[in-house]
Amino acid sequence: MTDDDRVFKALADPSRRFLLDLLFQRDGRTLTELESELAMTRFGAAKHLRVLEDAGLVVVRRSGREKLHFLNPVPIRLIHDRWIDKFTERQVTALVDLKNALEDEE
Amino acid sequence: MTDDDRVFKALADPSRRFLLDLLFQRDGRTLTELESELAMTRFGAAKHLRVLEDAGLVVVRRSGREKLHFLNPVPIRLIHDRWIDKFTERQVTALVDLKNALEDEE
DNA sequence: AAGTTAGGTGACCATTTGGTCACATGTCAA
DNA sequence: TTGACATGTGACCAAATGGTCACCTAACTT
Structure with a gap:
């Protein structure tokens, strides 16, 4: 499996995206801490984190018996x-910013 | 299925990413034209394009009996x-640019 | 040392997914 | 209008995926 295949496959699951959301809010959490936020057993969560780690979307640091996720x-x-070159980026960013601004006005 | 789920699932397959690469090179191609670039039957390619369309990653315009993909x-x-806020974006872009520059030097 | 806590492994099963095929519709060209 | 061309549908099958469990090792606590 190629590197980019691992990344996209990792992102394809909602639980794994939720884990990334949690780490985006606050880094450096342990498996047990992350697991408590998911509606599944520790084994399921560990499997998902492993997939994210293999994809390079999450990096880990060991600290004693704990594994910290970043x-x-x-x-x-x-x-x-x-899929977005420098030229297109300006247009797309403007479009997305406009959309966000309009939604905030509501 | 949520919108973002459709997007990530769509991106999870290498054939679909290749189709996006093709359209990134040149927009407005028909199913038959795109299919000729893939190592599968027309039905497989059509299925993939449908998934990309449902995800909003590809938009189509009909022209007679042809379907043009963008x-x-x-x-x-x-x-x-x-997962990348405005602050982090600067650091990450700098990092990626540096990496690309180093690779170009080789 | 003994109990508790954090995490890892391999097998297993239900569900989803990628790809093909037989068949069908609509559009263009001679 | 007849035939070729571009695309659509639903059924089908092999392979991959998400989740659980029984069982295991390593590290901290008292």
Whole structure:
């Protein structure tokens, strides 16, 4: 399996995206802490975190018997750069910002 | 299924990513033209394009009996914005640019 | 040392997914 | 209008995926 295949497969599952959301809010959490936020057993959560780790979306640091998880944004940026060139980026960003501004007005 | 689920599921398959690559190179192609680039039957390619269309990653315009396909970069930008805030974006872009520059030097 | 806490492994099963095929519709060209 | 061309549908099958469990190792606590 190629690197980018691992990244996209990892992102394809809602539980794994939720884990990334949690780490985006606050980094450096343990498996047990993350697991408590998911509606599944520890084994399921561990499996998902392993997939994210293999994809490079999450990096880990061991501290005693704990495993701390951190979000790595680089693969996400590479997805962006694959289909949005510098020229298009300006237009798309403007469009998205406008959409957000309109939604905030409500 | 939620909108973002459709997008990520659509991106999870290498053939579909290849189709996006093709449309990134040149927009407005027909099913038959795209199908000739894939190592599968027309039915497989059509199924993949349908998935991309349902996800909003590809928009289509009918012209007679032909169906023209165009790449829509907005969902890609939204993925980016989900896990990369404005502050982090500067660091990550710098990092990625540096990496690209180093690779070009070789 | 003994109990508790954090995490890992491999097997297993239900469901989803990628790809093909037989068949069908609508559009263009001679 | 007849035939070729572009695309659509639903059934089908093999393979991959998400989740659980029984069982295991390593580290902290008292």
